[in-house]
Structure formats: structure tokens, C-alpha cells
Amino acid sequence: MKRRAIKYIFILVLFLAISKTGFSQSITASFPEKFTSKYSDYEILGKNSFGTILHFFNEDINHQLVVYNESLRPINKAAINLQDRNASLEEIVVLPEHIALFYSQLIDGMNYLKVKKLNSNLDITVNALTLDSIKRDGIEQTQPYYIKTSPDNSQFLCFNLQGSRAERLRINYVIYNSQFQLLKKSTLIFENNNGVDLKASRIANNGNAVFLIAHNSRRPIDDKYAIENFNLVTINHLDYKPITRVIESKDLMYKLPALDIAIDGNKIFLSACYQDINDPKILGIMNGMFSFNAEIEGFVSKIPLTEEDISQFKSFEFRNWWEKASIIRPKNIIPRSDGGFILINESEYRYTKVVRSPSSNSFNTYPYYNQDQYIRYYDQNHYYDIIAYSIDPNGKIDWKTNLSKVQETESDGGIFSSYLLFESNNMLKFLFNEDIYNNGNFMEYNLNANGNFKRISLLNSEKKELQLIPQKGKQIDANTLIIPSERKKYLQLVMIKY
Numbered sequence: 001m002k003r004r005a006i007k008y009i010f011i012l013v014l015f016l017a018i019s020k021t022g023f024s025q026s027i028t029a030s031f032p033e034k035f036t037s038k039y040s041d042y043e044i045l046g047k048n049s050f051g052t053i054l055h056f057f058n059e060d061i062n063h064q065l066v067v068y069n070e071s072l073r074p075i076n077k078a079a080i081n082l083q084d085r086n087a088s089l090e091e092i093v094v095l096p097e098h099i100a101l102f103y104s105q106l107i108d109g110m111n112y113l114k115v116k117k118l119n120s121n122l123d124i125t126v127n128a129l130t131l132d133s134i135k136r137d138g139i140e141q142t143q144p145y146y147i148k149t150s151p152d153n154s155q156f157l158c159f160n161l162q163g164s165r166a167e168r169l170r171i172n173y174v175i176y177n178s179q180f181q182l183l184k185k186s187t188l189i190f191e192n193n194n195g196v197d198l199k200a201s202r203i204a205n206n207g208n209a210v211f212l213i214a215h216n217s218r219r220p221i222d223d224k225y226a227i228e229n230f231n232l233v234t235i236n237h238l239d240y241k242p243i244t245r246v247i248e249s250k251d252l253m254y255k256l257p258a259l260d261i262a263i264d265g266n267k268i269f270l271s272a273c274y275q276d277i278n279d280p281k282i283l284g285i286m287n288g289m290f291s292f293n294a295e296i297e298g299f300v301s302k303i304p305l306t307e308e309d310i311s312q313f314k315s316f317e318f319r320n321w322w323e324k325a326s327i328i329r330p331k332n333i334i335p336r337s338d339g340g341f342i343l344i345n346e347s348e349y350r351y352t353k354v355v356r357s358p359s360s361n362s363f364n365t366y367p368y369y370n371q372d373q374y375i376r377y378y379d380q381n382h383y384y385d386i387i388a389y390s391i392d393p394n395g396k397i398d399w400k401t402n403l404s405k406v407q408e409t410e411s412d413g414g415i416f417s418s419y420l421l422f423e424s425n426n427m428l429k430f431l432f433n434e435d436i437y438n439n440g441n442f443m444e445y446n447l448n449a450n451g452n453f454k455r456i457s458l459l460n461s462e463k464k465e466l467q468l469i470p471q472k473g474k475q476i477d478a479n480t481l482i483i484p485s486e487r488k489k490y491l492q493l494v495m496i497k498y
Contacts, residue, residue, distance in 0.1 A: 026497045027459060030072035030468070038062050042491070044474040044482055046094040050120050051075060052476060053094055054493075060088050065099070065122055072493050078122035084114075091147035092320055095178060101149045102131075102158070109136050113145045113158055132174045132185070134160050149315035150205045154178045157203040169196045175207055175237050183207050184237040194218045194228075203229070204265030207237040211258045212270065224326075224379055225253035226273045233268060234292050237241050247300060251277050254286065258330035260341075266292050268340045271330040274302070281322050284458065285330060287343060287391055290468075301395030311344060313385045316349045316408050328387065332421055334428065339393035342428070344421070348383035350414060352377055381414030383407040386430055390451060399451035403484050405443075409436055420470035424498070431458070431483070431496075432470055441467055458496070468494060 012098035039056040046053060051067040063080035082089065084105055091102040100402070101116035104111055114128040132145070148157040159173035171188040188211065190196045195216035203209040213231040227249030236242075241454035247270065257272035268290045276282035284305045290298035305325040315324045324347075355376045386403040407417040416436045422429035427448050434441040440462030447453045461468055464486040473483035485492040 022323045028495045030493040032492050035489050043400045047476040048094050048096050090145050104145050148203050152205050155203050157209045175268045180386045200259035202261040204261045206208045206265040208265035210268050221253045224255045227254040251257035256329045262335045269333045279381050299395035315347050315384050340391050343389045345387040349382040351380050377412050381409045383417040418471050420473035422475050
């Protein structure tokens with residue numbers, strides 16, 4: 001008995017140690033660096049053998065890469081000069097031993113997609129590899145190339161869009177692996193008299209790719225619920241013919257779709273908001289799961305939103321509950337190992353407020369109609385609860401969880417609002433600013449596989465003299481994320497290791 005009791009005590013101590021480790025983290029901040037007017041924005045690209053890499057840019061004119069070490073000290077930086085005439089940088093992809101620069105170049109009426117490499121010294125290779133080309137047509141509007149990478153950056157989906165006055169969408173695409181060997185090249189064509197748009201595209205680690213095409217309705221409910229049906233097109237780079245599935249319902253309109261593909265490329269997941277064309281109180285979230293290579297296998301299900309559901313959520317004060325429900329939108333889809341998925345939604349409402357001030361001319365009887373009146377525009381940004389659903393392989397809900405938050409700001413584009421999602425093997429973490437204007441608490445929700453959550457405070461931004469931007473943050477490996485902070489025209493990077 002004594003030996004058994006000692007064994008149980010040991011197991012309990014080990015469990016507590018593991019539990020404590022699961023919630024512990026280290027936080028490192030870089031030195032503040034002043035913004036230069038040469039660059040208007042930046043993005044965290046990722047991490048490789050060079051270090052952690054940031055891209056500073058100003059539209060398509062100036063580009064600079066900065067490499068940071070494990071202590072977030074800058075160790076190398078270089079301006080990007082492609083040295084090619086009529087060249088436009090499209091995408092920068094961080095690979096394990098180099099950086100790939102994808103760019104388009106216009107030569108004699110042809111639009112070429114090319115790639116060059118950067119080595120550890122951030123030197124650009126002289127020779128470029130041509131990946132694709134398309135002739136520019138005076139009738140059709142040709143858009144730039146787009147590049148999508150697989151989760152492990154081993155596969156590239158590159159495509160170009162051409163739209164015409166006949167409401168036709170043409171997608172010219174190529175699929176390459178990380179050694180830039182061509183796996184597939186083809187064209188997709190879609191037609192709809194009311195308009196057709198590409199809403200999303202993904203590529204898996206095995207080279208399987210998917211496009212989500214939205215066909216607009218001739219009788220939309222409003223400018224938001226305007227999609228009549230979706231074409232979900234799956235492309236196996238080993239087969240010639242793609243599979244197209246039509247997702248539609250007779251009396252429903254859709255908006256704001258979200259799409260993802262399993263890492264192994266075997267399943268596709270789709271979600272979108274829906275509303276009944278005859279009754280605005282009938283609305284909710286449509287969900288679908290489809291086997292990649294089987295046209296029939298899968299499901300389409302609906303999550304209705306009711307007045308009782310909406311009463312539990314914090315939201316903007318609308319005239320009625322269904323207008324509150326209409327601002328809930330799918331944001332993330334996380335595939336489950338059993339073929340189901342976790343759907344992450346967020347309530348988001350943004351609008352512009354116009355304030356007119358009277359003219360200084362006191363003799364004007366109608367100052368608000370005077371041409372000299374002073375007009376100011378304010379963007380109002382409201383981000384509320386995170387709502388998570390766990391959906392099984394048959395489309396049924398295992399559990400639903402509401403992660404409460406309120407973020408209301410003005411004239412900042414909502415940049416400090418919303419959240420950063422961190423994925424680990426057995427937990428999802430949502431990091432966000434709790435009260436952006438007042439207390440400065442930077443919070444974290446930990447959500448486990450059973451739908452249970454814990455809310456903790458990571459740090460106080462005011463005390464640390466930070467103003468964190470979760471939307472620009474990035475998870476750079478299995479245990480680390482980096483979030484930028486912008487305060488008084490100074491930029492800092494904050495690294496959180498779990």
C-alpha cells in the first residue's frame with residue numbers, strides 16, 4: 001500500500017509539473033527602432049537557418065529584408081533590387097536554406113512569372129528561373145500573379161487571373177515543388193452573367209490544390225449576402241482532370257467564405273455565412289467537408305443562429321438580434337485528425353462615421369450645405385466574441401465555446417483589435433488586446449480539444465511600453481510566435497516562447 005501511495009504521489013507531481021509547463025512562457029522584446037518614411041508597412045515572413053526575417057516595403061517601390069537572431073537583434077539587412085526592367089515583386093517565401101523572390105515581368109506584351117534566390121548574405125542570384133508566362137490581352141483584364149505555399153513551403157501554387165466584360169473568369173495556374181520542378185500546368189474557366197470571383201485557394205504538402213469560386217446572384221439580399229453558389233475545384237497534380245463540386249441551396253444567399261485543406265491533402269473544409277432570401281431571421285453558418293478525390297464523399301451542414309444564441313454574445317447594439325448575428329463570420333478552420341474540424345468565428349463590425357462642422361460664415365443660413373464646411377471621417381472598428389465549434393466527421397457539433405472579448409477603437413483601421421491564433425498539438429491559443437485604450441492587458445485564451453478554456457493575462461502593454469498588433473503576428477515554429485508593437489513611431493518585436 002505504501003509503495004502504491006508513493007507511486008500515485010509521483011504521478012500527481014508529474015501531472016502538475018506538466019500542467020504548469022503547458023501554461024508557462026518566456027517573453028523577449030527587441031530594442032525599439034524608429035520607422036523610416038521610406039517604408040509604409042512590413043510583414044513577418046518566418047524563420048529559417050538565417051534567423052527570423054521581416055519584410056519592409058512601400059507599395060511596389062522599396063523593399064528591404066531584415067534578419068533577427070534568437071535574441072531579436074538585427075544581424076543583417078539588405079534592400080531588394082531585382083535589376084530587371086518592368087519587374088514587380090509578387091511574393092517572398094522563406095525556405096530552409098534560402099529565400100525565394102517571386103516576381104512578374106512585362107516584356108513585349110507577355111507577362112512572365114520568375115523567381116530568384118537570396119543566400120544567407122541576402123545576395124540575389126543573377127539568373128532567374130521562368131515559371132510561367134501569359135499573353136496580355138487588350139480585351140481581358142489581366143491581374144498579377146498570385147503565389148500560395150503549402151504549410152511546409154514544399155509546394156507552390158502560382159496563378160494568374162483574367163476577367164472579361166462577358167463576366168468570365170479564367171485562372172491560369174502552375175504547381176511547382178520546392179526544387180522548382182513543374183508538377184502541373186492548366187487553365188480553369190468559369191462563367192456567370194452576374195459576376196464570378198475567386199474567393200480562396202490552398203495547396204497541401206503533397207501538391208494537391210483547391211480553388212473556391214463564388215457565383216454572384218441576380219437577386220442578392222444586399223451587397224453582402226450576394227453569392228448564389230460556390231464551385232469547389234480540387235486539383236490532383238497526378239491526374240489530368242480536376243473535380244468540381246457545386247455547393248448551393250435553393251433559398252439561401254452566402255457571404256464571407258473560409259476555406260482550408262488538410263495537411264496531407266486528403267480533405268477540404270469550407271464554411272460561409274448564409275441567410276434566407278425570404279426571411280432575414282433564418283441565418284447561420286454553412287459548413288462542408290469533402291474528400292479530395294471522391295466526388296460524393298463528405299457532408300454539407302448548417303449551424304443556425306437563433307435569438308437565444310445571440311443573447312449570449314457581446315456585440316454591437318443593432319436594432320434586432322438577426323442584425324447582431326449577421327456580423328459573426330468564419331475566420332479559421334483547424335482540421336481534426338479524425339476528419340472533422342474546429343471552426344473559429346469572430347464578431348466583427350466596421351463602418352465609417354462622417355462628421356460635418358458648420359461653416360465659419362455666420363451669415364450662411366444653411367451651414368451644413370455650404371461648400372466650405374469642414375468634413376471629418378472616422379472609421380469605427382468593433383471586434384467582439386470568438387465563437388468556436390468542434391464539428392465531427394459527419395457534420396454534427398461536438399461542442400461550442402464562446403470566448404468573450406470587447407474591442408472598440410476609432411480611426412486606427414482596427415489594427416490593434418482581433419486576435420492571433422497559435423496552434424499546438426493539443427491546444428489553441430488566442431492572443432489579443434483586452435482594452436486597447438485603457439488597462440493595456442494583453443490576454444490569452446487557452447482552448448483544449450474538449451472545448452474547455454482558460455483565460456490568462458500575459459503582460460501589461462502599458463507597463464512594458466508596448467502597443468501590440470496581434471493581426472500582424474506570426475507563429476514561426478511549433479513553440480514560438482512573434483508579435484510586432486508600434487508605439488510613438490517606434491517598432492519592436494515581441495517573441496513569446498511556450
